[in-house]
Structures are given as structure tokens and as C-alpha cells.
Amino acid sequence: MPLITGRARECASVVIDHEACTGCGLCVKVCKGAPLAMVEGRVEVDQSILFGCIGCGQCAVVCPEGCITVSGRDLDPSDIFDLPPRQERADYPQLLKLLQARRSVRKFADRDVDNELVEQILAAVCTAPMGLPPSDTEILVLHGREKVQEFAADVVAVMAKTRWFFSRPMRVMLRPFWGKAGAEQTESFLAPALEMFVRGREKGEDWLMYDAPLAMYFHTSAYADLYDPIVAATYAVLAAESLGLGTCFIGTPAHFIKNNKKLNKKYAIPPGNQHGIAVIFGHPSVHYKRGVTRRLAGVTHRR
Numbered sequence: 446m447p448l449i450t451g452r453a454r455e456c457a458s459v460v461i462d463h464e465a466c467t468g469c470g471l472c473v474k475v476c477k478g479a480p481l482a483m484v485e486g487r488v489e490v491d492q493s494i495l496f497g498c499i500g501c502g503q504c505a506v507v508c509p510e511g512c513i514t515v516s517g518r519d520l521d522p523s524d525i526f527d528l529p530p531r532q533e534r535a536d537y538p539q540l541l542k543l544l545q546a547r548r549s550v551r552k553f554a555d556r557d558v559d560n561e562l563v564e565q566i567l568a569a570v571c572t573a574p575m576g577l578p579p580s581d582t583e584i585l586v587l588h589g590r591e592k593v594q595e596f597a598a599d600v601v602a603v604m605a606k607t608r609w610f611f612s613r614p615m616r617v618m619l620r621p622f623w624g625k626a627g628a629e630q631t632e633s634f635l636a637p638a639l640e641m642f643v644r645g646r647e648k649g650e651d652w653l654m655y656d657a658p659l660a661m662y663f664h665t666s667a668y669a670d671l672y673d674p675i676v677a678a679t680y681a682v683l684a685a686e687s688l689g690l691g692t693c694f695i696g697t698p699a700h701f702i703k704n705n706k707k708l709n710k711k712y713a714i715p716p717g718n719q720h721g722i723a724v725i726f727g728h729p730s731v732h733y734k735r736g737v738t739r740r741l742a743g744v745t746h747r748r
């Protein structure tokens with residue numbers, strides 16, 4: 446049965462040029478859809494097997510002879526391109542330096558982010574993997590401080606309305622329902638942070654989006670993996686870092702706007718979409734001289 450996602454309800458079509466095919470079997474090895482099979486030395490396509498063609502494109506990009514054409518599920522034959530040679534790709538030391546230099550930037554120069562940089566970030570995001578192709582990730586791009594501030598004001602207005610829920614008497618009453626971590630998080634972070642966002646806004650301070658000149662809000666359809674927008678946002682952050690921009694993930698807005706029909710409508714977020722994360726971008730007005738070594742909570746090796 447075809448794999449149904451937000452943008453696809455049918456299998457993609459797969460055409461093999463049998464004249465050019467050498468029967469190496471590579472395409473069958475990588476196909477997990479899994480309509481490809483080697484039958485008596487010949488690649489056959491049977492869309493009734495498992496999901497049929499999900500349009501991942503793996504076969505078309507692995508085939509040494511370039512003799513597979515996949516179209517459908519948002520994949521077009523013209524989307525397939527030759528990769529640059531290995532020596533032109535970032536290697537581990539280069540990538541690690543980029544990762545080590547990234548910091549969460551919350552102070553930006555009074556300068557807009559050019560559209561060309563926005564397009565470069567978006568092009569990098571398009572390379573991100575997704576749970577099921579084609580990607581259902583959507584991005585709301587807020588260009589310029591004015592639009593980012595409008596968004597920040599909208600989110601903080603929702604926060605202001607929900608403040609009563611986190612008041613001291615409510616926190617005491619709801620503690621048993623929140624569990625230990627939930628209660629401790631509410632007490633030590635959520636409740637004081639809410640006050641900070643709301644009171645700061647009243648004083649003309651933006652503690653939510655930090656007066657950034659550009660922001661993106663990542664969300665996805667109900668069919669998609671909840672983590673798709675997070676992966677896409679991470680690609681955006683790393684692309685922006687490589688372009689000399691400062692960035693910061695902003696997790697808070699999603700919690701407050703996901704159930705707000707009015708804001709979902711205003712920002713063209715389709716009903717039922719899963720909310721992911723916001724990222725702010727800008728030319729940093731602070732520059733870091735040193736990096737920080739960090740450790741994870743744990744790594745368990747079983748060998």
C-alpha cells in the first residue's frame with residue numbers, strides 16, 4: 446500500500462533503463478520501500494511489495510550507470526545531481542571547528558539579514574533527512590525585526606493569559622499531576638521564565654526572541670515524525686554558522702502557540718500540524734574568543 450504522508454498518497458514511479466543496466470544489484474540493496482527486486486539477474490519493480498516506491502531517490506543516486514528514473518512524491522528526475530569530489534566536501538576537522546565555534550547568540554548588530562543568506566540557509570535545510578519522504582516540514586520565516594517582534598508580542602500575549610495556571614496556588618494544587626521532574630521544572634524554570642517574558646515585554650524588553658532581525662519557526666504535518674522540524678532547524682543553525690551568522694534555538698513559543706487557533710491561522714500553520722521549534726538569526730554583536738568543552742549526561746557502550 447502506498448505510504449500516505451501530508452503531501453503524498455501514491456507511490457512514485459520507477460523506470461529502469463534495462464539497456465544500460467549491468468545488473469550490479471546496488472539499487473536493490475539500498476531500496477527500503479521495497480519495490481525493487483533482482484529476478485533472474487534483472488531488476489524488477491513491483492509496487493505492491495511493502496510500501497512501494499516512497500520516492501527516497503536512493504536507487505537513482507547509487508546506480509553507477511544512472512539508469513534509474515524516479516518521479517513522483519515531490520521527486521523529479523531533475524533533482525538528481527552529481528556530487529562534488531570527496532576532497533571538496535567538509536572533513537571532520539573542518540566540521541568540528543564549525544561546531545565548536547557555534548554559540549547561542551542573543552545579541553545582534555542593528556543590521557538586517559540579506560535575503561541571499563536566508564535563501565542559502567533554506568537551501569541547506571532542504572538537504573535535511575526526514576522520517577518519511579517527501580518532507581512535510583514547513584517554515585514560517587519572519588523577515589526583519591518588526592515581524593519578529595510582532596511574533597514575540599503574540600506569543601507573550603498567550604503567555605500572559607496562561608500565567609494564572611502557573612500561579613503559586615495552582616502549582617501547589619497541580620504538583621501531584623505533574624510528577625517530580627515536571628513540578629521541579631515548573632517551579633525552577635517555567636513559572637519564573639513566564640514572569641520574565643511578560644514583565645520584560647511590559648518594559649519593552651524582548652526576552653523571547655532577543656530583538657533578532659530574522660527568525661524561523663519550524664512545524665510539520667500530523668503524518669510526519671515529530672522530530673523532523675528539530676532536525677531541519679539544526680541544519681539551519683549550522684548553515685547559518687557557516688555563513689557567519691549567530692543563531693539561537695528558541696523552544697518556548699511552540700508550547701504556547703500550538704493550541705492557539707488564532708495564531709495558527711495568522712501564521713498560516715495548518716490545523717493539526719505538529720509544532721517544532723523557532724530559531725533566531727542575525728549578525729552577532731558579540732564575538733566569542735573561546736569554546737566550551739561539554740559532556741553528555743551519559744554514553745553507554747555495549748560491545
Ligand SMILES: Cc1cc2nc3c(=O)[nH]c(=O)nc-3n(C[C@H](O)[C@H](O)[C@H](O)COP(=O)(O)O)c2cc1C
Binds near residue numbers: 551
Ligand atoms: C531544544 C532547545 C531549545 C532552546 N530554547 C531556548 C530558548 O527558548 N531560549 C534561549 O534563550 N535559549 C534556548 N536554547 C539555547 C540553549 O539555552 C543553549 O543551547 C545552551 O544554553 C547552551 O549554550 P550554547 O548553545 O552556547 O552552547 C535552546 C536550545 C535547544 C537545543
Ligand code: SF4
Binds near residue numbers: 459472481502
Ligand atoms: S526511490 Fe527509494 S523506494 Fe523508490 S525504488 Fe528507489 S530506492 Fe526504492
Ligand code: SF4
Binds near residue numbers: 466470473488508512
Ligand atoms: S544499480 Fe543501476 S546498474 Fe545496478 S542493477 Fe540497479 S539499475 Fe542496474
